[in-house]
Amino acid sequence: MSTAPRNAAAKRDWGHDESGCTVLHIDMDAFYASLETARHPELRGRPVIIGWLGPRSVVSAANYEARKYGVNSAMPMVRAQQLCPGGAYVQVDMAYYRKMSKRIFDEVFRQVTDRIEQVSVDEGYMDVSGALLRWKSPSVIGAWIRAQVAARFGITCSVGIAANKLVAKMASTNAKPDGMLLIPKARHAEFVRMMPLRGIPGVGPSLEKRLGEWGIRTVAELAEMDETTLAQATRSKITAHNLYLAARGQDERPIVTHAPEKSIGAEITFEKDTRNAAKVRELLHHCSNEVTHTLRAKGLVARTVNVKLRFADMSYSTKAHTLERPTDTAATMYPEAVALLKAMLRMPADAPDDAPLPREIRLAGVSASSLSAKETTPVQLTIEDMLGDGVADGGDGDGAKRRNGREDETTNPSASNQNDETSKGKNANLRNAESVLDAVRERYGSGAASLGLEHGDWKARQTANNHNPEA
Secondary structure (H helix, E strand, O other): OOOOOOOHHHOOOOOOOOOOOOEEEEEEOOHHHHHHHHHOHHHOOOOEEEEOOOOOOEEEEEOHHHHOOOOOOOOEHHHHHHHOOOOEEEEOOHHHHHHHHHHHHHHOHHHOOOOEEEEEOOEEEEEOHHHHHHHOOHHHHHHHHHHHHHHHHOOOEEEEEEOOHHHHHHHHHHHOOOOEEEOOHHHHHHHHHOOEHHHOOOOOHHHHHHHHOOOOOEHHHHOOOOHHHHHHHHOOHHHHHHHHHHOOOOOOOOOOOOOOOOEEEEEEEEEEEEOOHHHHHHHHHHHHHHHHHHHHHOOEEEEEEEEEEEEOOOOEEEEEEEEEEEEOOHHHHHHHHHHHHHHHOOOOOOOOOOOOOOOOEEEEEEEEEEEEEHHHOOOOOOHHHHHOOOOOOOOOOOHHHHHOOOOOOOOOHHHHHHHHHHHHHHHHHHHHHHHHHHHHHHHHOOOOOOOOOOOOOHHHHEEOOOOOOOO
């Protein structure tokens, strides 16, 4: 689903030449709120606002009735309640939304073709070139999909039809709500050039501002620029090339049916801004547990650990570190996260645990990237592994030590062997404990147990690592 601005003049008949227009972009309309209305008919006609309910929470999604009051995604829930006091405020139910998303893709979209690129719970691309022998026309397919989604699930979706992903997505955005827009291949450039810059997917406030400094405020003005000038304006040859193509209604990206997962993360907003280091570490520990639990469930390991902080003034900072060996355990990820936290706040690595943080923290999170399948990921053994020091199970136990540039040197062989066995046993026990935790969660629910530092009710305030439907 797109939050890009729309041009009312674009929602019209562009012609009926479908030759070459084999890419469909399907986007659910106000997906979370629509699903809640479908399963709770008493909400029909009322403003529906979805989010984690609490004093520091934000709106995850709002239906069209709520938007008439000025309520939008990412707005603080307190502000939404001020704008729309009579609205229906509903707790996020990600498990339900994911379940319904899977059903829609399996029971409707895959009945047309398996050439599908799902980009979030509520939107995806389809390459229907192989389905035209049966269906005859992309527009027939689009109409059938819209009818099936409405009949089976009681919600609506919008469809864009074009010759590439860029124009198909922009078409579905401008077809909303509950519409379908075909843009003939010969009119792609004309369609795109009538849009504001933010109408191009991927152009956010920062890039818009940078282009504005070069006198570029519309796609039509963008189309007048050569690639060399765009590279100077954007400071990126790749971005310049993509913008050059987009301004002409062109897109080189193929439909990717099995895109590898790029990252897995968890982040949480504190109920009150804090400088309490213990609370922030506890939150990072919880997020590390959540991320590594997901990694193990998906059979993945990660080589890079990322930490994100949002401060009281709403500014934010991120920092990442790449491990020597990939991991799927919190025993490795959590110490890395704490070290990154200290580095981001410019605190000494040996700062006391009870030292107050230099800045108030509003939100913190951990994510893992550089992912690969655990079964096929080679692990390079270190000298310590071959001598019995450490655990060759995915990099546990040595990342933070090496990152700080300090190797523990031991000249006493017997002491070394004793320390090796202690370290090995400790890490093995931690890995086993995390595996047991997985089994407990599987049987009794994700909130049934936790390891180590966790005492707060983080689960209720955790930010879903998903796309937040808005349109």
